[in-house]
Structure formats: C-alpha cells, structure tokens
Amino acid sequence: MSNENIYNPHVSVDCVVFGFDGERLKVLLIERNITEQNELYNDKKLPGSIILQDENLDEAASRVLNELTGLKNIYLSQFRSFGGPDRTKNPRDILWLENTMQLKIGRIVTVAYVALIKIDRKIQVKYENTQANWYDLNEMASMNLAFDHAEIIKKGLDHIRHQLDVEPHLLFELLPKKFTISQLRILNDVVHQTRSDVRNFQKKVAQMSYLVMLDEVEDGVPHRAARLYKYKK
Amino acid sequence: MSNENIYNPHVSVDCVVFGFDGERLKVLLIERNITEQNELYNDKKLPGSIILQDENLDEAASRVLNELTGLKNIYLSQFRSFGGPDRTKNPRDILWLENTMQLKIGRIVTVAYVALIKIDRKIQVKYENTQANWYDLNEMASMNLAFDHAEIIKKGLDHIRHQLDVEPHLLFELLPKKFTISQLRILNDVVHQTRSDVRNFQKKVAQMSYLVMLDEVEDGVPHRAARLYKYKK
C-alpha cells in the first residue's frame, strides 16, 4: 500500500516508561478500544508504533512516545528486541494494526526502550480516542495487554533494575525535583527489592556529595515534616 | 524477488563471538571477498545474515552462526539492535548483499548477539569462499569491517564486561576445561581492565566452591608447572 513509502512496517519501537508514585513503580500505558463483531473491547498497550523509513531507532522511539503521550526530551534507552513470528498473530491485534496504520501488516520485529520519568509530568495525548495512564506494576498479571507487551514490560523492569545497580544516579529521574530522604529510601528499596535500615541509609546518603540539602521541609503531612533535598550532579 | 517468501530481508542477526587465547580477548570474524570494478577487495564481517520469515530471533542467530562457522549449541544472548537507515548505504556492502542473498536489499535492522566460547572449538565453514578466523580486539581500529560491525563489536564488548560483572560464572565459558589459577586471573583482569594482586586473587578463588582442584598440573612449560582446576557449578 502507498504508506510503504513512508513507513517501514516490518520494524516497530515500544517504550516502557516507568514512574514512581511514592510507594510503587508504575508504567505508562495507552488505552486501546477495539470493536470486534460489534462488541467493544478494551485493553492496554505500550506507547509504540512502526518506524518511518528514514528514521533511526532512537529517533523513532522519541517521536512515537511524543505522539502518543506528549512527552518530550525523554532519555530513552534501548534494552531489547522482540521478534517471534507469532507476536503479531492475535486477530484482535492484527485488526487493530490494520485499522490504525492503514497498512497490511505481516511480522513485526519491535525494538523496546525504557525510560524513567517523574510521575507528575504532564501527559497530553494528541489524537482523539487515545488515552494514556499510569498503571501499577503489581497489577500487570490481571491486565489485558496487547501483543507480547506483558513480556516486554517484565524484561524492561529487569533491565532498569540492573541499570540502576550500575548507574544509581538514574534513580533521581523518578523522584520529584525536591524530595525527602525517606522518599529516596523507599524508591531505592522498591527498585532493589530490599528493606534497608533507616540509619544505615542515612549514612550512605551523607556521603553523596551530589545531594543538596535545601532550606525547606515537606508540606501537608500530619506530623513532623521532613527536610527536602535536591539532586545536583 | 522470489526469495522474499522465505527470507525476511528487513531484519538480520549478527553474532559477536568472543574467545580468549591466554592473553587477550579475540573475536570471530568472517572473511569477505568482493570484486569491485575488477579489483579484489578483502575485508571482514561478523557472522550474521537476514532472518527467515518463519523463525524467531534467537533461532536465527543460532542457525546463522552454525551456517557460517559450524558452531553448534552456543549460548547466544541478544544485547542490542542497530537500525540506522544509513547502515546499509555503503555501495560495497550493497553489492555484496545483493550478490550473496539474491535479493534486493533496502534498510536492514540487525539484532546483535554475543557469545563466549572456548577458543579451541573447531571452526568449520560450510560454504566455499568463506573463512572464519579469530582476531585480536586490540587490532579492530586498523581493520576493515563491513557495515557498522566495528560499532557492534564495541557495544558487544561493553555488554559482556557488564554481564561478567553480574554473572562471573560466565568467565569459565572462555577458559579451557582444565585451567590454571593464573589463566583465570589473567582473563579476569583482561575483562575487568584491572591488575589484580596474585595473593588476594588466590584468596578469592579459595572461596569459590565451584572450583575443583584436579590431581594434574599443566604441561609443556619451561618452569614449575601450575596446578590445574576445573569449573563445576
């Protein structure tokens, strides 16, 4: 079809965008509505799409994430590709793809990216009928996800856990600009699946020269307010 | 062309296979001979090729590596994809692809794999005109490599360095079945780009319950022979 000149329908990108709500890790998903035999069916998918012919993979990921969520200047990092011949075999997915893309779709190899962002960033959808929302990672099991997106999310989570071991500074991408040491500790524990000691954690933090204590405390808590810090590399 | 039914000419796999010769890390490359305007031109490429339509990525990597090197039962692990629209723009590469594949080739996204193997494994090429050899990683800079294979090798090396931090047991894939502690230490230093202390390393080794001391010593050295060990998980 004519779109083949613009799109490369054999390769796509998908973005696994993580956020942190103060207690748990969340992932950003797009609502998908499919009418199948006059029944409205609703499920979720990762922000992703096929690439353009004249576009490298990183550019494609940034573009697609922006088109579907309005997010800009997000540091996306490629972590894995998924390309089994069966990943585009679900009739519901095929139907949706052909409706959305106006293209005959065969096998698609997708290149997956992860990003860590502050959960309060504004999500602004550009197309009607599209909606993007944060979902709890613990609820993935009971959620209807398109294609092999459940597997992609799981692998993405594995990847950031490793990545945050290697580059601990990336943690601060998930926190608000001003945060308390408790927030940092809870996030750290969620990511590493540990329960760290409050005093020992404080000691570690004291050695982080890139952590700047502010002259402010948190607001709106019904008890003693904690001091705020910011990250400065 | 008719091969499109069998091959998926938009996606390929490439294998970065590492070996260790006792002193340095090596990578396995395929010789490539191209006749260009009656001039014979010689360079190297990674073992890799486009995938089949009905084949997942891991299977494709195993198949292609076997076809080009005779290696079987190699643990290949995917580490990154490369898909810039310019990666198949070199006329020499285009010519070679179309001659070899009998296909009109456009843009190809390649999914790259790494493997660690014992350098004494038999390499047996199945096609005439093809040859596979080990090359020193330190000589990459002065070597003619096809496509973006220089970059892929560099990223592959980065990847195994990280991977070996996380799973140190993978080191033993690179050593012969029986090895000395010196060999293990030198390999470890090459991989981590360190110079470890002989005594401290011995101490670490003593705690590795999966290292079995054999009742044998190395052979053919013009000085005191070192004891041999084997790895047993």
Added chain:
DNA sequence: TTTTATTATTGTTTAAAATACAATAAGATG
C-alpha cells in the same frame, strides 16, 4: 496548655570484605 501520636533524625559496635605488601617452594634448564 498538655497529652498523645506519628514520623524524623542521629551513633556505636561488630562483622565482613577489600587492599597492600614479599618471602619461600617447586620444578626446568644448563
């Protein structure tokens, strides 16, 4: 104002791991 409840903040002791450092033993060769 006082009491109560809730979370914030802070040190010390002990155990484990990493580092620095060199003398002696074993075997090969002439």
Added chain:
DNA sequence: CATCTTATTGTATTTTAAACAATAATAAAA
C-alpha cells in the same frame, strides 16, 4: 649443582556493610 622462572602462601590494615534504639520535632486531640 647453580640458576632461572613461575607457583604458592599469610598477615596487618583499611574500608565497607550490617545490626541495633533512643530522642527530637511537629501535628492533632484532649
């Protein structure tokens, strides 16, 4: 037997990680 080369081994020190609880600050309730 003397010499050369590499293998093998221990101790002291520093650094890092882990275990463990009392007091301070503030908000809310009495």
